[in-house]
Amino acid sequence: MPDNIPIVDFAQASKLPEIVGKDLLQACADWGFFYIKNHPIPQADVEGIFELEKRFFAQPLEVKNTVPYFPPKNAGYKPRTFAGIDNTKSDPREAFSINKWPTAAHTHASVLPPVLHEARPQIEAFQKKVQALNRRLLELIAHALGLPRDQFTACHSPDQENFDNFDLMHYPPISKTEETPADGTVYRISPHTDWGSLTYLFQQDVGGLEVRPPKYTSPSLSLGAEEWIPAPVHNTMILVNIGDMLEFWTAGALKSTWHRVVPNTRLHGDTGGIDRYAFAYFVHPNRDTVLRPIEGMKREGWVPRYRGIGRTAAEHIAARIRGEDRIVSMQIDADRTARTVPMEA
Ligand SMILES: O=C(O)CCC(=O)C(=O)O
Ligand SMILES: [Fe+2]
Numbered sequence: 001m002p003d004n005i006p007i008v009d010f011a012q013a014s015k016l017p018e019i020v021g022k023d024l025l026q027a028c029a030d031w032g033f034f035y036i037k038n039h040p041i042p043q044a045d046v047e048g049i050f051e052l053e054k055r056f057f058a059q060p061l062e063v064k065n066t067v068p069y070f071p072p073k074n075a076g077y078k079p080r081t082f083a084g085i086d087n088t089k090s091d092p093r094e095a096f097s098i099n100k101w102p103t104a105a106h107t108h109a110s111v112l113p114p115v116l117h118e119a120r121p122q123i124e125a126f127q128k129k130v131q132a133l134n135r136r137l138l139e140l141i142a143h144a145l146g147l148p149r150d151q152f153t154a155c156h157s158p159d160q161e162n163f164d165n166f167d168l169m170h171y172p173p174i175s176k177t178e179e180t181p182a183d184g185t186v187y188r189i190s191p192h193t194d195w196g197s198l199t200y201l202f203q204q205d206v207g208g209l210e211v212r213p214p215k216y217t218s219p220s221l222s223l224g225a226e227e228w229i230p231a232p233v234h235n236t237m238i239l240v241n242i243g244d245m246l247e248f249w250t251a252g253a254l255k256s257t258w259h260r261v262v263p264n265t266r267l268h269g270d271t272g273g274i275d276r277y278a279f280a281y282f283v284h285p286n287r288d289t290v291l292r293p294i295e296g297m298k299r300e301g302w303v304p305r306y307r308g309i310g311r312t313a314a315e316h317i318a319a320r321i322r323g324e325d326r327i328v329s330m331q332i333d334a335d336r337t338a339r340t341v342p343m344e345a
Contacts, residue, residue: 004229005034006030007035007237010037024137025141025144029254032241032255033240033241033259035234035240036238040132043236047204049123052122056096063113065079067113072321074165075165077095078095079094080093093188093261094172095167096116097166097168098110098116098166099163100162101127102158102161130281133238135156138153161287162286163314165284170275171188171275171276173274187263188261188263193244193259194242195245195316197246197285198246202280203231206233206274209261210259210262211230211259219305228260241256241257244306245289250297250298251298253297286313287314288312291308291313292309306319306320
């Protein structure tokens with residue numbers, strides 16, 4: 001198993017799908033995280049979204065908050081003061097979550113704050129490009145698993161409303177003092193696994209994301225005893241990770257890996273903190289998709305983290321938005337309990 005998050009070259013995905021599928025499967029099984037290089041999303045489009053989110057977040061709080069976070073849709077603006085799901089602390093970041101627009105009617109109907117409102121065509125085009133790439137990845141992974149090619153795409157219909165989320169994220173600079181409060185370390189996002197099927201993360205220049213290496217096989221965390229490895233920034237690559245639902249369907253053959261974002265002075269030196277911008281497209285299945293391991297998938301030794309089995313994706317997401325249903329108790333060293341209570345994001 002490689003020591004670092006694998007890089008999968010997508011250039012040959014059409015000509016040599018078997019090879020690329022095998023590489024993807026290996027990366028999903030070993031790490032649950034991988035970069036894709038030579039992917040089909042033009043770099044100018046990626047940079048366009050970074051430019052858009054920088055303009056959006058530069059606005060006054062009251063402007064951004066004209067469309068506040070609305071839990072039933074898991075969408076809207078979450079200010080920096082937004083309480084984490086555990087309700088004990090907030091992660092020092094702001095984000096705007098946009099639901100999937102399956103039809104032109106959804107695109108027009110969605111209520112957006114200034115700057116994003118005018119950028120609807122750009123956002124819609126970008127969503128569609130990620131969705132198209134996602135369909136190719138889901139087919140390649142299904143085939144590499146020995147399943148019908150449409151095993152996963154059949155329950156990821158582009159024309160249905162679901163919990164897909166396009167998240168714009170801003171991690172404002174935090175001072176050295178804020179970064180190391182007397183009672184412990186803060187995270188920019190506390191350790192969590194992603195809720196859906198797959199996540200496509202776009203980073204630019206500034207890092208901070210860390211991944212829990214796969215050698216730690218326990219489904220729960222022991223923070224003091226584990227090392228986390230930084231996920232380096234590759235501006236032209238997409239960082240993809242497996243979410244809980246793909247882990248459910250494959251009974252753990254594909255890993256939904258723990259990750260977190262740490263303050264960036266740890267990675268970029270004592271600069272007093274730098275703004276970090278990132279954005280991600282969180283892919284979810286259709287709402288009525290049942291979470292149950294697919295016939296024949298490996299089950300041995302797999303411990304699901306959440307009580308999702310047998311429920312629909314919609315029921316499962318509703319429970320996670322409410323912060324319920326963790327099965328595995330968190331084994332956090334006593335000295336860190338007060339500082340960081342892991343949350344789901
Ligand atoms: O900002 C990042 O690098 C990761 C964000 C993340 O893990 C999340 O929003 O679920
Ligand atoms: Fe995440």
